[in-house]
Amino acid sequence: MSKNLTTGIAPKLNGAGQRIVLVCARWNDLIVNRLENGARQELLNAGVAEGDITSIKVPGALEIPIAIKAALATGAFDAAIALGVVLRGDTYHFEVVSNESASGIMRVGLDSGRVVTNGILTVETEAQADERSVEGPGNKGAEAAAAALELLAVFEQLVDK
Numbered sequence: 001m002s003k004n005l006t007t008g009i010a011p012k013l014n015g016a017g018q019r020i021v022l023v024c025a026r027w028n029d030l031i032v033n034r035l036e037n038g039a040r041q042e043l044l045n046a047g048v049a050e051g052d053i054t055s056i057k058v059p060g061a062l063e064i065p066i067a068i069k070a071a072l073a074t075g076a077f078d079a080a081i082a083l084g085v086v087l088r089g090d091t092y093h094f095e096v097v098s099n100e101s102a103s104g105i106m107r108v109g110l111d112s113g114r115v116v117t118n119g120i121l122t123v124e125t126e127a128q129a130d131e132r133s134v135e136g137p138g139n140k141g142a143e144a145a146a147a148a149l150e151l152l153a154v155f156e157q158l159v160d161k
Contacts, residue, residue, distance in 0.1 A: 015047045015149050025063070026058065027059065032083055034133035034139070065107065078152060079114065080116045080148075
């Protein structure tokens with residue numbers, strides 16, 4: 001049976017019953033902790049139960065995709081949110097970490113067919129990271145969490161259960 005999509009799909013941020021994993025880099029942990037807090041608060045505000053939010057810590061942004069893949073493979077989670085910070089330095093390392101972590105996160109989502117959002121900041125300065133991890137509006141962790149909930153709602157409307 002196919003869904004009638006002519007009426008459109010209006011995603012809503014209702015996290016009741018959703019199980020979410022936050023995969024957080026330890027590198028730049030002060031900023032990542034603020035992103036994690038923003039994501040967690042967004043999820044709680046949308047009705048995700050505290051017990052349905054799990055945080056996993058990994059060394060850095062490059063390790064996030066493989067941890068997300070392993071977490072989703074358990075079947076214990078409906079969505080995964082990547083949280084980290086890549087701060088530009090004096091070498092090409094910034095480009096490698098930024099590009100490869102983003103590519104890996106996208107690949108895990110596409111390969112698994114599961115909801116995976118990217119809340120990894122890729123910034124020039126620590127001040128930019130601070131701006132994007134403030135409490136309240138503008139917190140990119142919260143925005144990644146909202147995007148995950150919105151995609152879950154879209155998935156629910158598209159997939160027959």
